Amino acid sequence: MRKQIVAGNWKMNNNLQETKELINDIAAHLPQTNTKVMVAPTFVYLQHAVAAAKDSPIEIIAQNMHFAAQGAYTGEISSTMLQDIGVQTVILGHSERRAYFGEDASLLRTKVDRALEVNMQIVFCFGEELEDRKAGNHFDVVQEQLSDALFHLGEKAWEQIVLAYEPVWAIGTGETASGAQAQEMHAFVRNTLEQQYNGQLAASTSILYGGSVKPNNAADLFSNPDVDGGLIGGAALKAEDFIAIIKAI
Numbered sequence: 001m002r003k004q005i006v007a008g009n010w011k012m013n014n015n016l017q018e019t020k021e022l023i024n025d026i027a028a029h030l031p032q033t034n035t036k037v038m039v040a041p042t043f044v045y046l047q048h049a050v051a052a053a054k055d056s057p058i059e060i061i062a063q064n065m066h067f068a069a070q071g072a073y074t075g076e077i078s079s080t081m082l083q084d085i086g087v088q089t090v091i092l093g094h095s096e097r098r099a100y101f102g103e104d105a106s107l108l109r110t111k112v113d114r115a116l117e118v119n120m121q122i123v124f125c126f127g128e129e130l131e132d133r134k135a136g137n138h139f140d141v142v143q144e145q146l147s148d149a150l151f152h153l154g155e156k157a158w159e160q161i162v163l164a165y166e167p168v169w170a171i172g173t174g175e176t177a178s179g180a181q182a183q184e185m186h187a188f189v190r191n192t193l194e195q196q197y198n199g200q201l202a203a204s205t206s207i208l209y210g211g212s213v214k215p216n217n218a219a220d221l222f223s224n225p226d227v228d229g230g231l232i233g234g235a236a237l238k239a240e241d242f243i244a245i246i247k248a249i
């Protein structure tokens, strides 16, 4: 059966000391839970983060990676480099990567393929912009994002994929999708997986919600049957808030 997951995306925040302290703080206050907890610090501190999380159930994951194994790609980080320092999971397709770094479907597809080639797990983000929702195109946009980057994959590959629905209008804005809006889209995605693959694959794929999840709205979002946890930005930067969100599942 699918896993429940709460993952924190720290983006370009926290210095080295803050990184270690926040991991220690989260580890010290983690409740007894079956929920998988992941944290994504910036690249340069990943190795320190892996060391800090060593004796805890927290998995340290990367915010991005390059599509090639190695080579002349100045400033980039490869999957094998991540694995070398103990990182086995990567976030791909975050809306900030799509918007500010021009990551489109064909590039994301190459990154997905690379991660799977070396047996990494992927947290794949997708979601519509405000104008798509206002125009009523949000289901089409989401279907296209998934189809372009993931539907070439065979069934087996889906064991390594977690989906994260992140409506762009709700990221870092304080504007959250309601529990009903999240459930509606998650059910649509699960149904799409069932059509494209089969019911068993659809039922065993975790679908997280991301977009201004806070301690005061987490329970409403997570109580929906197709919402399997959250990808958390701002509220993952405070141990107390992140722990409260984990407890809300």
Ligand code: PEP
Binding pocket: 009, 166, 170, 171, 172, 173, 174, 210, 211, 212, 213, 231, 232, 233, 234, 235
């Ligand atoms: C995110 O960036 O993935 C995110 C969900 O951010 P926030 O929680 O701050 O909206």
